[in-house]
């Protein structure tokens with residue numbers, strides 16, 4: 001250790017001491033806050049156990065309880081603020097900072113040294129010992145090269161002279177490594193971090209954020225930010241850091257649950273779940289598209305993207321028809337259709353109660369006719385109000401009937417009191433009033449389902465309405481009437497079985513919202529969509545409609561699209577701009593790929609016709625291995641041997657297949673021969689150790705130490721339509737990639753673009 005490093009270590013020690021002291025005092029504070037909250041809660045519980053019916057005169061209790069509830073919520077908040085601070089200090093205690101910048105401001109006589117870490121730390125004399133990485137001045141660390149640099153502050157742009165930039169790797173209080181660099185963030189540090197990574201969960205990249213990634217993270221202006229980047233270029237990492245940045249930037253106005261991330265699968269949700277907590281922030285809400293749709297279509301099973309991948313492989317369907325139904329124009333057609341819909345064309349339906357008609361569709365239609373001719377969404381709101389008014393009138397009439405009196409007589413004391421609810425006996429002038437109240441309440445409760453049906457708009461059969469819409473569409477030239485009619489009849493059959501094809505989900509929801517209103521959540525301020533290439537424009541438009549106030553960040557890589565054509569990043573942005581009409585949009589492309597070793601990225605990019613623009617990060621490693629076998633038994637033996645070799649070094653080895661059928665078959669073949677092997681499905685939420693077998697679409701967004709691509713033969717990957725699939729598989733590997741071919745190798749690999757020297761080839765003879 002040279003003198004310089006000794007001095008730096010001494011500073012680290014002294015800062016850690018101060019952090020440890022602070023942890024001690026904060027722990028005391030936390031315990032106090034916790035005890036205070038517990039006392040109040042105990043008190044609150046004792047009070048709420050008051051029996052309302054026996055102690056009629058304790059009217060004050062309610063006000064007291066309200067006060068206590070407010071107090072409890074204040075104490076809760078206080079406790080969680082202290083807890084959060086404590087967690088941040090605990091993170092800092094292990095590794096207080098990762099960067100230092102020495103800057104000389106024009107109006108200062110001395111240069112200043114600033115140390116940068118995951119959050120700021122101020123000593124008792126108000127000296128900033130650590131700056132938060134998200135502070136305006138910290139951007140110099142990520143963006144600046146030595147010399148004059150500018151950075152944005154709330155007060156405008158500032159310039160300063162950057163004299164030194166130093167990076168540290170501090171683990172458990174020790175400086176493991178430190179480098180001075182003139183680059184944005186030096187490659188040495190990246191080498192170190194990337195070489196060390198393992199599969200468990202994603203790590204934050206705060207110490208080594210690259211310049212273009214920093215642009216993504218710190219963008220606060222764009223309404224629509226589109227990130228297109230090669231596999232492993234850090235798109236997901238960057239947006240998680242962006243979320244942490246936004247939470248810091250708008251601490252007062254933004255909560256983590258006002259941010260939604262659409263993630264590609266459940267495994268991915270788990271995989272990224274540690275990143276924000278490791279930065280001292282709460283996780284945002286996460287949902288998959290399938291979860292979102294299934295929640296919106298209660299009682300209907302919506303086809304998932306995975307079901308569709310599987311179906312596509314046997315019945316690819318009409319591509320033109322799909323393009324039409326998944327496009328922006330189709331959604332616009334729905335909006336126009338809804339706006340111009342005439343009463344006779346509306347699919348009104350009866351509201352039933354106990355199997356009998358309560359409001360007939362004719363009655364409802366007639367009522368609708370009497371309402372002012374405004375947009376359907378407003379007119380339906382009026383219709384709901386009018387129907388609820390009628391329902392109330394019918395409740396009044398019904399409450400006076402004999403059956404109700406009989407029902408009251410048969411109520412147990414407990415049921416009676418439940419109906420009485422918070423009302424107290426002395427609030428009624430006479431017993432009759434009380435009975436009338438109970439009768440009314442009883443009928444209202446019984447008719448609750450009618451009320452819900454009105455409230456939810458069940459008087460309009462939206463499935464039937466969508467069917468009617470489909471039947472009147474003017475088709476584009478490349479879509480034939482027969483294939484359109486077939487798709488309508490498929491839709492019809494699916495609905496009969498309470499199922500819905502993915503292609504119809506967004507349009508149908510849009511139609512429903514256009515007519516009946518609702519479906520929107522204005523509380524969400526930021527919407528993130530990862531793997532955007534797997535979403536149709538119609539789906540993206542629907543999500544924009546569903547979260548109308550949210551700023552949008554979409555990220556993806558069209559090269560990784562399974563069964564879809566590659567699109568240029570600029571074309572993606574153009575399409576979105578035309579469809580979304582946002583004020584400020586921005587495209588950021590990331591071409592440098594960090595995940596895999598140099599030989600793996602070099603191989604993977606060669607699979608793509610235009611892979612040259614991808615830059616492989618220079619991390620050394622073994623060449624990808626291509627194993628060729630000419631029969632199934634030989635292939636299985638080779639597979640088992642490879643898995644064993646890989647598991648001797650790594651804790652997880654992923655065998656990636658084209659689809660679920662293939663994954664099941666591989667699992668059957670090997671699970672008797674290996675100790676730890678798991679077949680993963682779309683229900684799995686976490687990754688077990690050992691060998692895992694899964695179809696590629698479930699591995700989207702994930703990475704593994706070691707990947708075996710199963711059966712890359714010419715028979716299994718015959719043509720360019722599977723380039724995206726193969727590329728996605730190859731780019732999941734961080735350190736080792738093995739390709740197993742049963743029979744002659746796919747022309748996607750046996751191509752002049754991939755010289756033999758890029759691979760280690762093992763033929764059957766070597767078995």
Ligand SMILES: Nc1ncnc2c1ncn2[C@@H]1O[C@H](COP(=O)(O)OP(=O)(O)OP(=O)(O)O)[C@@H](O)[C@H]1O
Nearest residue numbers: 205208209210231232233234235236237594595701
């Ligand atoms: N600046 C960085 N510093 C350190 N590691 C990084 C950096 N950028 C990316 N990585 C690492 O590279 C790997 C790939 O990153 P990430 O998963 O974010 O890429 P991606 O573009 O979303 O990939 P894909 O599209 O293939 O899912 C991760 O292990 C991530 O930690």
